[in-house]
Amino acid sequence: MNTPVTMPGNTEVKTVAVVGCGIGRSHIVEAYAADPARWRILAICDLDQARLDAVADEFAVPRRTRAFADLLAMDDLDVIDVCTPPATHKDLVIQALQAGKHVVCEKPLVGSLKDTDDVIAVEKESRGLLMPIFQYRWGDGVQKAKRIIDAGIAGKPYLGTVETLWKRTADYYDVPWRGKWATELGGALMTHAIHQHDMMTFLMGDVSALFARVATRVNAIEVEDCVSASWLMANGALVSASVTLGSQDEISRLRLAFQNVTFESGGGCYSPGDDPWVILPANDDVAARIAEVLKDYEPVGRRFGGQMRAFHDALCGRGPLPVTSADARRSLELATAFYTSAETGLDVRLPIGADHPRYRSWRPDAA
Numbered sequence: 001m002n003t004p005v006t007m008p009g010n011t012e013v014k015t016v017a018v019v020g021c022g023i024g025r026s027h028i029v030e031a032y033a034a035d036p037a038r039w040r041i042l043a044i045c046d047l048d049q050a051r052l053d054a055v056a057d058e059f060a061v062p063r064r065t066r067a068f069a070d071l072l073a074m075d076d077l078d079v080i081d082v083c084t085p086p087a088t089h090k091d092l093v094i095q096a097l098q099a100g101k102h103v104v105c106e107k108p109l110v111g112s113l114k115d116t117d118d119v120i121a122v123e124k125e126s127r128g129l130l131m132p133i134f135q136y137r138w139g140d141g142v143q144k145a146k147r148i149i150d151a152g153i154a155g156k157p158y159l160g161t162v163e164t165l166w167k168r169t170a171d172y173y174d175v176p177w178r179g180k181w182a183t184e185l186g187g188a189l190m191t192h193a194i195h196q197h198d199m200m201t202f203l204m205g206d207v208s209a210l211f212a213r214v215a216t217r218v219n220a221i222e223v224e225d226c227v228s229a230s231w232l233m234a235n236g237a238l239v240s241a242s243v244t245l246g247s248q249d250e251i252s253r254l255r256l257a258f259q260n261v262t263f264e265s266g267g268g269c270y271s272p273g274d275d276p277w278v279i280l281p282a283n284d285d286v287a288a289r290i291a292e293v294l295k296d297y298e299p300v301g302r303r304f305g306g307q308m309r310a311f312h313d314a315l316c317g318r319g320p321l322p323v324t325s326a327d328a329r330r331s332l333e334l335a336t337a338f339y340t341s342a343e344t345g346l347d348v349r350l351p352i353g354a355d356h357p358r359y360r361s362w363r364p365d366a367a
Contacts, residue, residue: 012316014102016079017043017063017071019092021055023106024083031308033059038312042077045070068092072099078315079104085177086185090115097126102315104308106133107194109328111185113336113352114360116329129321131311132328136195136252137202138306139273140299145203145256145263148279151293153286155259157237162200162254164193165247166269170219179221181363187216187223189338193243196252196272198331200241203256203263206234207334209349214342218246229338260286274302336362 016032016039018024024046032039043063046052056064065071071080072095080096081104082089090110096103097119109132110116123130136142148154166188177183184191201207212229219225227243250269256262264278281287300306310322337348339362352359360366 012312013038013040014078014312014315015040015042015076016081017041017045017074017077018055018081018083019045019068019071020083020085020106021046021048021051022083024081025055027081027083027104027304027308028055028059030304034305035309035312038309043071043074068095072096072101078102082106085183086190087111087177087183090119093119093130094122097122097128097130100127102128103130104133104311105130107328108185108190108332108335109325110332111363112359112361113329113332113356114354116325116332117354120325120329123325129314130325131307131314131321132323132325132331133304133307134195134198134202134323134327134331135303135307136199136271136273137323138300138304138310139271139302140275140297141265141277142199142203142273143300144275144294144297145277145279147293147297148261148263148290149203149258151289153289153293154261154263157204157233157235158257158259159237160200160204160233160239160254160256162193162196162239162241163251164188164196164241164243165249165251165253166192166245167247167250168192168219168225168245173219173221179219179223181222181365184223185363186335186339187214187221188225188243188245189214189227189335190223192245193227193241194331194335196254197241197334198327199265199273200239200254200256201330201334203254204233204235204237204239206330207231207239207337207350208234209347210334210337210341211347212338212341214338218244224342227338229341261290271303339363 044056044061079102083106173179209232214224215226225245229241231239251267252272254265260282262280265272313319314321341348
């Protein structure tokens with residue numbers, strides 16, 4: 001199983017093992033198999049032997065195993081990509097970091113702020129880098145908006161709306177770990193809206209207070225599938241967030257109103273960061289400034305492909321880590337605030353520290 005793999009003449013090709021062949025297959029299709037100049041899929045790991053064999057055969061992966069420990073022992077393995085159910089993430093990520101591997105991990109990174117801080121502490125002692133997945137940041141629409149905002153052209157932020165209007169029926173929840181607090185760690189907030197909410201904070205900045213209501217109205221599950229929330233941003237802007245899994249058409253949409261520019265994403269359910277975005281300048285002068293700041297814009301790649309390309313650059317010393325454990329903590333801090341506000345009926349202030357009653361878990365059974 002541990003036959004060394006060499007890539008003569010290309011020392012920057014990184015070897016990767018994918019753990020979990022559900023969403024992990026999308027990582028392979030969009031990123032690793034699509035970019036052989038940067039990645040070589042060395043191993044596949046999954047508990048389901050039939051699925052393991054099917055994916056390994058499909059992509060001619062040389063090694064396959066049902067034992068995660070086998071990956072930790074592979075000296076020629078650079079990256080472990082964790083795509084398993086959420087409740088398993090913490091242990092797998094910590095083991096991989098302690099083995100000196102670079103780690104990619106699907107959302108949510110872990111199941112509490114306490115767990116996040118535990119992982120961050122291990123990461124600080126590891127020679128490996130940890131990159132959580134927030135692939136919706138990669139798309140030319142959202143990246144152009146980010147460049148305009150960071151250049152100071154947009155001006156004072158006023159208001160944002162973020163909609164996650166998807167459809168999930170009972171068949172979706174036939175998978176045993178879905179729809180349960182113990183294994184999925186939450187509902188629509190954690191598994192569907194988390195990416196859109198990350199995009200909003202990516203563009204609009206930190207949240208300072210949040211009020212939320214949640215409900216379970218669409219499916220017979222433990223966790224929420226409808227959400228309405230109001231955010232107060234640290235910069236003073238207001239944001240409204242709505243989520244449902246009962247929409248008859250599926251839309252992921254952001255709209256942001258700034259002093260000088262209004263931005264609106266496309267409605268693509270799984271790719272709201274893609275071009276085209278509507279970018280409405282206040283006047284001709286603002287339009288000219290936008291044209292100037294975007295004149296040398298280079299496409300970033302979309303979704304997993306774009307994020308993994310930026311990750312490869314970081315591994316090779318050509319750029320910063322594109323998503324960090326601090327980004328994941330901000331996302332899970334937001335989730336903690338959502339669930340706390342929904343339970344208490346009160347505004348929740350952020351940031352959230354170790355003295356917060358929900359620091360160790362936002363789940364109802366941890367009250």
